[in-house]
Amino acid sequence: xxxxxxIGIFIIIICTTGYxxxxxxxSGSISMKDSTCLTLSKTSLINNGSFEAGDSTTIIINEAxxxxxxxxxxxxxxxxxxxxxxFSLNTILDLKGNITMSSGLFTLNNNMLLGGEILGxxxxxxxxxxxxxxxxxxxxxxxxQAINPGNIGIIVTPTANYGQIEIRRGHQSFLNGSSLSINRxxxxxxxxxxxxxxxxxxxxxxxxxxxxxxxxxxxxxxxWVPITNTSADLVNNSYTTTIDQAVTRISLFKGELADIEVxxxxxxxxxxxxxxxxxxxxxxxxxxxLIIFNQWGDVLFTASPxxxxxxxxxxxxxxxxxxxxxxxxxxxxxFYPDKYYSQNFKSGPVExxxxxxx
Numbered sequence: 503x504x505x506x507x508x509i510g511i512f513i514i515i516i517c518t519t520g521y522x523x524x525x526x527x528x529s530g531s532i533s534m535k536d537s538t539c540l541t542l543s544k545t546s547l548i549n550n551g552s553f554e555a556g557d558s559t560t561i562i563i564n565e566a567x568x569x570x571x572x573x574x575x576x577x578x579x580x581x582x583x584x585x586x587x588x589f590s591l592n593t594i595l596d597l598k599g600n601i602t603m604s605s606g607l608f609t610l611n612n613n614m615l616l617g618g619e620i621l622g623x624x625x626x627x628x629x630x631x632x633x634x635x636x637x638x639x640x641x642x643x644x645x646x647q648a649i650n651p652g653n654i655g656i657i658v659t660p661t662a663n664y665g666q667i668e669i670r671r672g673h674q675s676f677l678n679g680s681s682l683s684i685n686r687x688x689x690x691x692x693x694x695x696x697x698x699x700x701x702x703x704x705x706x707x708x709x710x711x712x713x714x715x716x717x718x719x720x721x722x723x724x725x726w727v728p729i730t731n732t733s734a735d736l737v738n739n740s741y742t743t744t745i746d747q748a749v750t751r752i753s754l755f756k757g758e759l760a761d762i763e764v765x766x767x768x769x770x771x772x773x774x775x776x777x778x779x780x781x782x783x784x785x786x787x788x789x790x791x792l793i794i795f796n797q798w799g800d801v802l803f804t805a806s807p808x809x810x811x812x813x814x815x816x817x818x819x820x821x822x823x824x825x826x827x828x829x830x831x832x833x834x835x836x837f838y839p840d841k842y843y844s845q846n847f848k849s850g851p852v853e854x855x856x857x858x859x860x
Contacts, residue, residue, distance in 0.1 A: 527551040527574070534559040534581070542566075549574035549593065555581045557598045563589050566606070585635070597623070603631035603673075610639045614653040625706050630685070636672040643667055656688050657700040667691050675709050678719065678726040678755055685709045687753035693745065696798045701741045701752060713739075717757030717849070720749035728757070728849055730795045730834035746799035757847065762787070764837055767853035770814035770827060779812045779852065787839040794852070795834045802828065808837075814854050830855050 524546045531552035534540060540555070541562040547553070549572070555561060559581035563571070571590035572578050582599035588606040591613050601608075608629070615623055615637070623629060629637065639652030643664040650657050654671045670689040675682060686707040688699075701718060716734070718741045719726045729752070732743040741754065762783055768776045784790060792808035795801055802816045814827045836849045 524548050527553055527576075534561075544570070546570045547572050547574075547578065549576045549578050551576060554579040555598075557581050559599075560584060563587060571609075597627055597629075599627060601629040603629070603635035603637075605633060605635050607635070608637045610637065610652045610654075615639075615655075623704075625704055628704060628706060631673045633674065634672075636670040636689075638668060638670055640666055640668050654688075655686070655702040658690075659698040660693065660695065661697065662693075662695040664691075664693070673707070676726065676753060676755075681755045681757065682709060682711065683719075683726075683753040683755045684711060684716070687751055689751045692748070692750050696744050696746055698742065698744050699752065701743070701754070703739050703754065705739065711754075711756050715756050716741075716754040717847075718743055719753060719755045720745060721751040722748050726753075726755065728836055728847060730799070730836060730849055731797055731851075732849075744797065744799065748799075762837070762839060762848065764835065764848050764850065764852075766851060767855060768814070769855050771856040777813055778810060779814070780810045781808070781837065784808065784810055789839075791838040793836045795836075797832070797834070802833065814856075827856075828854055 523544060525542065526548045527550060529551045531554070534555035536556040536558040538556075539560045539562065541564070544565045544567065546566075553576070560583070561580055562584045564586040566587040566589060568588050569590050570588070571592065572595060573592035575593070577594035577596055579596045580598065583597070583601040585601060585603045585608060586605055588609070590609045590611060592611055594613070615629070631637070637652075637654055639654055641649055641651035643649055643658060643660045645661055645663050646659065648657055648659045651669050654669070656669065656671070658669070667690065672687050672689070673685045674687065675685050676687070677683075684703060684707045686703045688701065713736050718729045718732045720729045729743050729745060729749070732741055734741050745752070762781065764781055765779065768779050770777050788807060790808055791806040792804065792812070793801060794803040794812070800818055802818045803812055804817070805812065816826050816828050832851050832853050834849065835852050836847055838847045
């Protein structure tokens with residue numbers, strides 16, 4: 503009898519014998535030929551022998567209880583997978599096709615995703631989800647250590663010790679006004695100190711958006727706001743930024759850059775030359791808004807509308823200098839030509855340099 507029929511009979515047996523069953527391979531091998539499907543309903547797969555599925559095969563996981571999934575001493579070679587419930591990985595998974603999550607939580611436990619025990623997530627072979635389905639990875643964060651939690655596409659470098667935390671990756675897109683996000687986001691607990699985060703993505707996550715128009719944004723009190731102090735590496739599909747404790751979810755959104763040039767610096771030293779932060783043509787944007795941050799995300803100055811009258815003064819009590827003028831250094835701005843349309847903005851660095859009077 504062909505093996506695919508044996509597998510089909512075996513599935514009927516384990517799916518009708520009750521809840522929380524296991525398909526155990528202690529020796530020998532099971533091989534799924536192309537275009538076949540294995541459904542594990544309320545059933546875990548424990549592989550101590552050999553389990554190999556062809557590229558065009560599909561394994562469906564549904565109605566699984568918490569903690570059910572794949573385990574055993576031998577790797578599991580899978581083609582495509584559909585996960586319709588909670589799923590836990592406790593062994594090596596060599597993925598040849600794609601994993602589609604329609605619901606539930608995919609817990610990695612001690613395993614990795616990209617280039618790790620789930621081998622070769624890439625444009626042609628990747629994990630996607632929709633709705634509330636997410637990948638979960640617990641990791642330990644130590645101060646000033648770059649942590650790659652599960653190789654899920656994010657690297658975190660905290661300035662404080664946090665112990666074990668949970669990071670989640672999902673593939674739901676968000677809408678902020680008329681600005682759409684890519685099909686990837688990351689969630690994490692609030693950080694007490696500033697933390698550097700590197701966000702990476704696949705081209706397949708772009709949701710049809712132009713990479714050059716993307717802006718990294720964070721969810722702050724149920725609203726998406728741009729994150730300053732961000733550098734992009736479009737060759738490697740990567741964004742690096744420093745976030746503060748208020749942001750607990752980040753994603754990339756389409757940013758409609760304003761048709762206006764914002765200066766990159768000025769010298770507020772009262773010599774009558776370049777003493778103010780002047781944005782040419784600002785009179786054409788009567789509903790504008792300007793926000794100035796430092797590298798830790800602290801707001802130092804705001805104006806709505808801004809009228810080209812900022813001379814480097816700080817409105818924040820955290821800065822204590824003579825006349826409240828900010829010390830020389832690099833700060834960051836977000837300029838909204840129209841404060842009512844938050845997706846239409848420009849952001850970047852602004853340098854304050856006070857030269858000695860002649």
